Amino acid sequence: MALVKQIEALLEKYFDATASMQEEEILRDYFNQDQIAPHLETYKPLFTYFKVAKEEVFTGEIPLKPRRNKKYLQWASLAAVGMLLFGTYFGNKAYEQHQAEQALEDVQIAFALLSENYGKGTKGFDYLGNNFQKGTKGIAYLKTFEDSKNKILKP
Numbered sequence: 001m002a003l004v005k006q007i008e009a010l011l012e013k014y015f016d017a018t019a020s021m022q023e024e025e026i027l028r029d030y031f032n033q034d035q036i037a038p039h040l041e042t043y044k045p046l047f048t049y050f051k052v053a054k055e056e057v058f059t060g061e062i063p064l065k066p067r068r069n070k071k072y073l074q075w076a077s078l079a080a081v082g083m084l085l086f087g088t089y090f091g092n093k094a095y096e097q098h099q100a101e102q103a104l105e106d107v108q109i110a111f112a113l114l115s116e117n118y119g120k121g122t123k124g125f126d127y128l129g130n131n132f133q134k135g136t137k138g139i140a141y142l143k144t145f146e147d148s149k150n151k152i153l154k155p
Helices: 002-015 021-031 038-055 070-153
Strands: none
Touching (some): 002 038, 021 038
């Protein structure tokens, strides 16, 4: 009877989560016996579970994945390197062609601006040329005036 009272007290501590490891061991030993008080019989599965779990043995087979062929990986890496070189070579050619097309387009734009503004630049020369002709007419008039003056005044 004293043992049953002690087990009841240990159960109380166990459910309050204050039991020590030694006290839990006492509970496991008690519930692994054949003679258990009838009113404590409901707690037996809690403490015998670990004993039963230790005795379980897995008898099934675990399917393992087969190892991959290393030659496959070598060929795959070689193919990847080949594709990288292929892409670099033809990608570089495409880039150079794009650069050439861009340079041609830039030159065409520059020539278009030059031809558009060429007419504007010659307008200034036309104006200068017209005024220059007026100046030469004025000099010719002065020459005539000087000749006339020299005839009259004879120096």
